[in-house]
Amino acid sequence: MLQLINERAEIVQEIGHLKEKQGTKRFDPVREREMLDKIVAHNHGPFDDNVVRHLFKEIFKASLELQEEDKNKQLLVSRKRHPEDTIVKVGDVEVGRKPVMIAGPCSVETEEQVDTVAKGLAEQGIKLIRGGAFKPRTSPYDFQGLGIEGLKILRKVADRYGLKVVSEIVNPADIEMATQYVDVIQLGARNMQNFELLKAAGQVKTPVLLKRGLAATIEEFLFAAEYIVSRGNNQVILVERGIRTYEKWTRNTLDILAVPILKQESHLPVLVDISHSAGRKDIAIPIAKAALAAGADGIMVEVHPDPAVALSDANQQLNLDQFNELMTALKGSQLL
Numbered sequence: 167m168l169q170l171i172n173e174r175a176e177i178v179q180e181i182g183h184l185k186e187k188q189g190t191k192r193f194d195p196v197r198e199r200e201m202l203d204k205i206v207a208h209n210h211g212p213f214d215d216n217v218v219r220h221l222f223k224e225i226f227k228a229s230l231e232l233q234e235e236d237k238n239k240q241l242l243v244s245r246k247r248h249p250e251d252t253i254v255k256v257g258d259v260e261v262g263r264k265p266v267m268i269a270g271p272c273s274v275e276t277e278e279q280v281d282t283v284a285k286g287l288a289e290q291g292i293k294l295i296r297g298g299a300f301k302p303r304t305s306p307y308d309f310q311g312l313g314i315e316g317l318k319i320l321r322k323v324a325d326r327y328g329l330k331v332v333s334e335i336v337n338p339a340d341i342e343m344a345t346q347y348v349d350v351i352q353l354g355a356r357n358m359q360n361f362e363l364l365k366a367a368g369q370v371k372t373p374v375l376l377k378r379g380l381a382a383t384i385e386e387f388l389f390a391a392e393y394i395v396s397r398g399n400n401q402v403i404l405v406e407r408g409i410r411t412y413e414k415w416t417r418n419t420l421d422i423l424a425v426p427i428l429k430q431e432s433h434l435p436v437l438v439d440i441s442h443s444a445g446r447k448d449i450a451i452p453i454a455k456a457a458l459a460a461g462a463d464g465i466m467v468e469v470h471p472d473p474a475v476a477l478s479d480a481n482q483q484l485n486l487d488q489f490n491e492l493m494t495a496l497k498g499s500q501l502l
């Protein structure tokens with residue numbers, strides 16, 4: 167019986183490849199019902215028809231899963247396709263080799279604000295500064311960001327301290343322009359399935375930091391990354407930033423399990439955003455430790471000179487003292 171089931175599986179795989187070439191769907195429910203009806207018509211017991219249907223349905227299902235596995239093997243972002251870790255190069259920073267820290271304000275507000283943070287980061291030996299210039303805000307009445315002006319401030323200040331810039335772009339038409347100012351294009355959670363934006367980011371050489379969608383499954387996240395990589399840009403960093411659940415004591419629920427799963431399934435570097443996941447700052451140290459212990463390639467955190475007056479995400483941004491405490495804790499635990 168076992169041999170026959172495996173022989174059948176081999177045939178199923180061959181048919182799967184043919185269907186793939188023809189562009190036909192693998193699963194044909196009408197044909198499956200016909201087959202089950204035929205099988206049951208030959209059933210003389212003692213198993214009753216429902217049991218027979220169930221048994222054969224399981225064999226069909228396992229075969230279909232085999233075809234799906236083959237399909238996933240083909241994903242460019244999959245580790246099955248590319249076993250070695252992808253190292254994303256941002257200047258002389260190599261994301262994916264040893265843990266990195268990306269820090270900076272939620273939004274770029276003024277040159278002075280960015281300068282204060284940049285100086286603090288440089289003093290800690292940090293090379294990557296983040297800051298939002300195009301802000302995807304829930305309410306249209308909230309601060310929308312400084313736009314290109316914000317990118318220019320980031321570039322100017324970053325160059326002053328020898329830092330690299332990470333900033334979010336929300337419009338496919340702005341991707342090309344953004345490459346003049348930023349070193350890493352961030353695609354935010356709300357745009358994880360903005361396929362035109364993903365395609366546009368796939369067409370440039372600038373590294374892309376892709377955040378997991380608000381309620382995206384790991385599979386959807388990987389397919390979103392595949393959009394970018396399949397267009398020719400393999401410099402993609404994945405960021406787990408929490409997903410929406412019923413829990414209200416945190417802004418989102420950090421899916422720590424996604425970290426080892428993503429590392430196992432994909433060769434792309436994986437970071438954890440400890441600010442947008444928690445939405446609070448009092449637990450920054452333990453969650454950063456947990457993320458790195460789980461195998462994350464780095465941390466993203468929001469830092470503002472005076473979080474209480476920040477124009478966005480005031481509750482979750484660390485001030486520079488708190489950021490220094492976080493760095494001391496991570497270095498002390500030899501996680502960074």
Ligand code: PEP
Nearest residue numbers: 298354355356377407442
């Ligand atoms: C951000 O990092 O600035 C941001 C808006 O985060 P997210 O897209 O994860 O909500």
Ligand code: MN
Nearest residue numbers: 272468478479
């Ligand atoms: Mn923010």
